[in-house]
Amino acid sequence: MRNRIIMSMLTGATVLVSTLLGAAPARSAAPAQSAAGVDVPAEFGSDWHDPVTAAPPVTRPEHAKACEVTVAEAQFRDFTPYKGTYAPPAGCGKRWSKVVLRLDGKVKGRQYDRLGHLHIGGVEVFRTSTPQPSPDGIAWSVEKDVTRYSDTLRAAQPVEMLIGNVVDDTYTGVLDVKVTLTFYVGRPTAKAAVTVPDRVLTLQDGNTLITPRNSERVVAEVYATGSGGGCEEYWYLTVPETAPYSCKAHGGPYREVQIEVDGQLAGIAAPFPTVWTGGWSNPFLWYVVPGPRAFDIQPIRYDLTPFAGLLNDGHPHRVEVSVVGVPEGQSGWSTPVNVLVWQDEKSAHVTGALTEVRAGDLANSSTYTPATEHRLDTEGSHRLTVTGHVDTSHGRVTTTVRRSLANTSVHTWSDGENPDALDARWSDDETVTVDGRGPARSARTQRSYTMDGTTTLGAGDRLRTVLTLGDRATVTETYGGRRAAWSRLDDTYTGDATYTAFVPRDQRHAVGATRERYRLYGTGGCYDRSLVSVQGVLTEDRRAC
Numbered sequence: 037m038r039n040r041i042i043m044s045m046l047t048g049a050t051v052l053v054s055t056l057l058g059a060a061p062a063r064s065a066a067p068a069q070s071a072a073g074v075d076v077p078a079e080f081g082s083d084w085h086d087p088v089t090a091a092p093p094v095t096r097p098e099h100a101k102a103c104e105v106t107v108a109e110a111q112f113r114d115f116t117p118y119k120g121t122y123a124p125p126a127g128c129g130k131r132w133s134k135v136v137l138r139l140d141g142k143v144k145g146r147q148y149d150r151l152g153h154l155h156i157g158g159v160e161v162f163r164t165s166t167p168q169p170s171p172d173g174i175a176w177s178v179e180k181d182v183t184r185y186s187d188t189l190r191a192a193q194p195v196e197m198l199i200g201n202v203v204d205d206t207y208t209g210v211l212d213v214k215v216t217l218t219f220y221v222g223r224p225t226a227k228a229a230v231t232v233p234d235r236v237l238t239l240q241d242g243n244t245l246i247t248p249r250n251s252e253r254v255v256a257e258v259y260a261t262g263s264g265g266g267c268e269e270y271w272y273l274t275v276p277e278t279a280p281y282s283c284k285a286h287g288g289p290y291r292e293v294q295i296e297v298d299g300q301l302a303g304i305a306a307p308f309p310t311v312w313t314g315g316w317s318n319p320f321l322w323y324v325v326p327g328p329r330a331f332d333i334q335p336i337r338y339d340l341t342p343f344a345g346l347l348n349d350g351h352p353h354r355v356e357v358s359v360v361g362v363p364e365g366q367s368g369w370s371t372p373v374n375v376l377v378w379q380d381e382k383s384a385h386v387t388g389a390l391t392e393v394r395a396g397d398l399a400n401s402s403t404y405t406p407a408t409e410h411r412l413d414t415e416g417s418h419r420l421t422v423t424g425h426v427d428t429s430h431g432r433v434t435t436t437v438r439r440s441l442a443n444t445s446v447h448t449w450s451d452g453e454n455p456d457a458l459d460a461r462w463s464d465d466e467t468v469t470v471d472g473r474g475p476a477r478s479a480r481t482q483r484s485y486t487m488d489g490t491t492t493l494g495a496g497d498r499l500r501t502v503l504t505l506g507d508r509a510t511v512t513e514t515y516g517g518r519r520a521a522w523s524r525l526d527d528t529y530t531g532d533a534t535y536t537a538f539v540p541r542d543q544r545h546a547v548g549a550t551r552e553r554y555r556l557y558g559t560g561g562c563y564d565r566s567l568v569s570v571q572g573v574l575t576e577d578r579r580a581c
Contacts, residue, residue, distance in 0.1 A: 074573055074574075074575060075573075076570045076571055076573050076575060077571050077572075077573070078547075078571070079545050079546055079547050079571055080320060080323075080535075080544075080546040080547070080548070080571050080572050081571075081572065082170060082171045082172055082542075083170045083171070083172035083173075083572070084170050084174075084323050084324055084569075084571075084572025084573070085324045085569060085572060085573060085574045086174050086175050086176055086324075087167040087174060087176040087323070087324060087325075087326060087331075088324060088325065088567060088574065088577075089325065089326060089331065089552065089554070089567075090325075090527070090552040090553060090554035090565040090566060090567045091332075091527065091554050091565075092554070092556065092563050092565070093179055094134075094136050094179045094180065094181050096134060096136065096218075096220060097133045097134055097220045097222060100133055100134075100220040100221055100222050101127075101128060101220070101221040102128070102218055102219065102220050102221070103125035103126075103127050103128035103218070103219045103221075104125075104216050104217070104218045104219075105122070105123070105124075105125050105216065105217045105218075105219070106214065106215070106216050107120070107122055107137075107154070107156065107195055107197075107215045107216060107217055108120060108154065108195055108197040108213070108214070108215045109213070109214045109215070110197065110212075110213060111210050111211065111212045111213075112150075112152075112198070112199040112200070112201045112210070112211040112213070113201055113203040113210050113211075114200075114201060114202065114203070115198070115200045115201070116198075117196050117197060117198040118195070118196070118197040118198065119194070119195065119196055120194075120195040121192060121193070121194060121195060122156050122157075122189070122192065122193045122194075122195050123192050124189060124190055124191065124192070125219050128219045128220075128221050129221060130190045131186075131221075131222070131223055132183065132186060132219045132220055132221060132222065132224075133183075133220045133221065133222035133223055133224050133225075133228075134181065134183050134219075134220045134224070134228075135181070135182050135183045135185070135186060135189060135217055135218070135219050135220070136179060136180070136181060136182070136217070136218045136220075137154075137161065137162055137179065137180045137181075137182045137215065137216070137217055138177060138178070138179050138180075138215070138216050138217075138218065139162070139164065139177060139178045139179075139213055139214070139215050140175070140176075140177045140213065140214050140215075140216075141166065141175065141176050141177070141211060141212065141213040141214075142173060142174065142175040142176075142212050142213075143166070143167075143169040143173065143174060143209045143210065143211050143212065144169050144170065144171065144172060144173025144174070144209060145169055145171060145173075145207075145208035145209040145210075146169070146171070146206065146207055146208050146209055146541070147166075147168060147169055147201070147203075147207050147208070147209025147211070148168065148202075148207065148314055149165055149166055149167070149168055149312045149313040149314045149315075149319075149322075150165065150166045150199050150200055150201050150211065151163070151164070151165050151166075151199070151200070151261065151263055151312075152164050152165070152166070152197065152198060152199030152200070153197070153198060153259075153372075154195070154196075154197045154215060155195070155196045155197070156185070156188055156189065156193050156194075156195055157188045157191075157193030157194065158194075158238045159185060159188045159236055159238055159374055160257075160259050160372045160374060161180075161182050161185050161188075162180060162182070162215075163259045163261065163333040163335075164178060164199075164331055164332065164333060165310075165312050165313065165330050165331060165333070166199060166211060166313070166331075167313050167322070167323070167326060167331075168313050168314060168319050168322070168323065169209045170323070170572075171541075176331070178331045178332055180332055182217070183224065183228070183231075183232055184231055184232050184233060184236070184376065185236055186232055187233065187234065187235050187236045188236045189217070189219075197213075197215065199211050199213065233253075233255070233376035233377055233378050234248075234377060234378055234379045235247075235248060235376070235377040235379065236374060236375070236376055236377075237374070237375040237376075237377060238373070238374060238375070239355055239373050239375070240352075243354050243355055243356050244352045244353070244354060244355075245347070245352065245353050245354075245355045245375060246350075246351070246352050246353070247344075247347045247348060247353075247375070247377055248348075248377060248379055249348045249349075249350055249384065249385045249386065250348070250379045250380045250381075250383045250384055250385060250386045251344050251347060251348055251377045251378070251379055251380075251386060252341075252344060252378055252379065252380045252386050252426050252428050252433065253339075253341045253344065253377070253378035253435075254339075254340040254341050254343065254344050254347060254375065254376070254377055254378075255337055255338065255339055255340060255341070255375070255376045256295055256303070256337070256338045256340050256355070256373055256374070256375050256376075257335035257336070257337055257373065257374040257375075257376065258293060258295065258305075258335055258336045258337075258338070258357055258371050258372070258373050259333060259335045259336075259370070259371070259372050260293045260305075260307050260335075260336055260357070260359070260369065260370070260371045261310065261333060261369070261370055262291070262307065262359070262368055262369050263312070263368065263369075263370075266366070266367075266368050267282075267283035267284070267285070267366075267368070268362060268366065268367075268368025268369060269312070269368065270283060270315075271285070271289060271291050271307075271361070271362075271368075272289050272291075272309050272445065272458065272460055272487065273289060273447060273456075273458060274288060274289045274361075275288060275289070275402070275404065275412050275447065276288050276402055276404060276412075278404055279404040279406075279410065279412060280410065280451075281410070281449065281453065282453065284363070285361060285362070285363050286363060286364075287360075287361050287400055287402065288361070288400070288402030288412065288414050289361070289402070289412075289414055289443075289445060289447070289460075290360070290361050290400045290402070290414060290416035290443055291306075291307050291359055291360060291361045291362070292304055292305070292306065292307075292359070292360040292361065292398070292416070292418060292441060293305045293306075293307050293336055293357065293358075293359055293360075293371065294357065294358050294359075294360060295338050295340075295355065295356070295357050295373075296354075296355070296356045296357075296358070297340065297343050297346070297347070297353060297354070297355055298346075298353050298354050299354065300390075300393060301393065301395050301420060302338065302340055302342075302343060302393075302422060303338030303339075303340065303420070303422075303437070303439065304418055304420045304439055304441055305336045305338065305439070305441070305464055306441050306443065306462045306463070306464040306483070306485070307336070307359070308329060308334070308485055308507070309460070309462065309485055309487050309505075310327065310328075310329055310330060310333065311327040311330065311487075311503075311505060312327075312330060313326050313327075313330060315327070316489060316491055316501045316503055317491055317499060317501060317537075318491070318499065318501035318533050318535070318548075320533040320534075320535055320546045320547075320548040321501060321503060321531040321533045321548060321550060322531075322550075323569075323572055324550065324569035324572055324574060325529065325531075325550040325551070325552050325567055325569055327505050327529050328505055328506075328507040328527045328529055328552075329507065335374070339435070339437045339468050340375075341424065341426070341435040341437075342390055342391075342422045342423055342424030342425075342435050342436070342437060343390055343422075343424060344386065344388055344424065344426050345386070345387055345388020345389045345390065345424055345425065345426050345427075346388075346389070346390050346424075348385065348386050348387065348388065348426075355373065355375070357371040357373060358371075359371070360398065360400075361400070380428045380429050380430075382429035382430075383428060383429045386426050386427065386428055387426070387427050388424060388425050388426035388427055389424060389425060390422075390423075390424040391423050391424055391425065391434075392421065392422065392423040392424075392436075393420075393421075393422050394420070394421045394422075395418075395419070395420045395421075396418060396419035396420070397418075398416075398417075398418045399415065399416055399417045399418070400414075400415075400416040401414065401415050401416070402414045408450065408451075409448050409449070409450055410448065410449050410450070411446065411447070411448050412445075412446070412447040412448075413445075413446055414443065414444065414445045414446075414447070415443070415444050416441075416442070416443040416444075417440075417441060417442040417443070418440075418441045419438075419439070419440045419441075420437075420438070420439050421436065421437070421438045421439075422436070422437045423435070423436040423437075428472075430472070430473060431472055431473045432472060433470060433471070433472035434470070434471045434472065435468065435469070435470050435471075436467075436468070436469045436471075437466070437467075437468050438466070438467045438468075438469075439464070439465070439466045439467075440463075440464075440465045440466075441462075441463065441464055441465075442462070442463045443460070443461070443462045443463075444460070444461050445458060445459065445460035445461070446458070446459045446460075447460075454491075454492060454493045455490055455491065455492040455493075456490070456491050456492075457489065457490040457491075458487060458488070458489060458490075459487075459488045460486070460487045460488070461484070461485070461486050461487075462483075462484070462485040462486075463482070463483065463484050463485075464481075464482075464483040464484075464485075465480070465481070465482050465483070466480070466481045466483075467479070467480040467481075468480075474516075475515055475516030475517070476515075476516065476517075477513070477514065477515050478513070478514045479511065479512070479513045479514075480511070480512045480513075480514075481509060481510070481511050482509065482510045482511075483508070483509045484506070484508040484509070485506065485507060485508070486504070486505065486506035486508075487503075487504075487505055487506075488503070488504045489501065489502060489503030489504065490502050490503075493537065496536065497536055497537045497538055497539075498534055498535070498536055498537075499534065499535060499536070499537040500532070500533070500534040501531070501532070501533055501534075502531070502532045503529075503530070503531050503532075504528070504529065504530045504531075505528070505529040505530075506526070506527070506528050506529075507525070507527040507528075508524075508525060508526050508527070509524070509525045510522070510523070510524045510525075511523045511524075511558075521558070521559040521560075522558045522559055523556065523557070523558030523559065523560060524555075524556070524557055524558055525555070525556050526553075526554075526555045526556075527552070527553075527554045527555075528552070528553050529550070529551070529552045530550070530551045530552075531548065531549070531550040531551070532548060532549055532550075533546065533547065533548025533549075533550070534546065534547055534548065535547075535548075546571075547571055548570075548571065549568070549569065549570045549571075550567075550568070550569050551566070551567065551568045551569075552566070552567045553565070553566040553567075554566075557581070561581070562581035563581055564579065564580035564581045565577075565578070565579050565580070566578045566579075566580070
């Protein structure tokens, strides 16, 4: 039932165009004020609070000179990309302590959620989706720390931005956006500088990579998103051919994003189950508080340093990304790749070797049980260990990357796909160990994603969706076997919204409450913010740290 409603209401809704160590989360267009004591209407009206997320804004250096550059300014009505030219700021030099990207957008009328990307010099620096507007109009903004792309930003570059859109007599919302970069003069702190590469590369001819011959660390970023309309937008709900459900995939809902170097498996990852702002058949869940990462799509990161010795031979190498579980010949996933490279400035050529690639069997089992309530139980898992070394000017450095994935889900539905429910969990556990001169260093990242929801179409075509989403990660850094730093993220969204389906917007009589709590704490301090919206009114904005 859910997918039939999705296809009727959201066809064309999203057209694909863009770790704690990666991008900073989105934030609201303006700091939300306390809404205690505000009047809450009996149902959604023609306007509601501007979109807001509980995630923290990007921190900025204090007392540092800043320069702002406009990168793109456009109104998106169709699938024509904005093309322009970026030039570095004239008054802030070529070294920056931080670079912050900001998108400011506004839209009114009627429109679906759309996906967008921003490329500077061919490098994908930002991928996003959009909120759905009210008739009276909304404004929103997103911020992201893009300091790691400083190498690209030091020279003039072509710019391409696209948020594919459809504007006609029915869908009237024109997406009006402006993207700026703010540069802060200075050098990053010693800790932050470790995350800023010397070079940022893209793949040539789609899958060819040539790295500098003195590379000593190599990390690939993959902005993997399943979307573009169709069933891969809801890949976590797909079922085998034998089951009576509207979205099919031979192996069921298990998805895994893999990267290969010259045909050799080099990295595995669980994709984040992003829910866009029209997701689960119910836009009233997302009008004010979007789901985690919906406005700031974070890339999957793969540490390819074990392959550095191989990549440094001066020859082109083939780097390919694929998504396990996508039905053959079916589109719907985009996997653009950036490659971040740290160089050994005292060596012209860093040699080395790939010494071990040990992949476990990929387990993927979906069991369909027919009954009055249909049921699909899915279990999937995979393990990979990769080791290699490089001989640098400061000695031999050995890097081992271990990654372990697991996914379990229970999908139940009745005839007509009403009700339709999913309870799913994903884990992605990664440990990177670096052993060279001095004590060994390691960083372990334990990622966990959850989705638990039900959609029901009841009497009078009243459609109700109840949904909880979780985005969690624990990072532990050790030095010589002792914990040196740690952090823990818990971003939890809950929503419950009901409206009358298959009628014009002004007849839907929608009601709904949503809540997000974002907690991040550890060695660097504490951040804790909670938001609650009811019928489009922000009723709570509370900070606990």
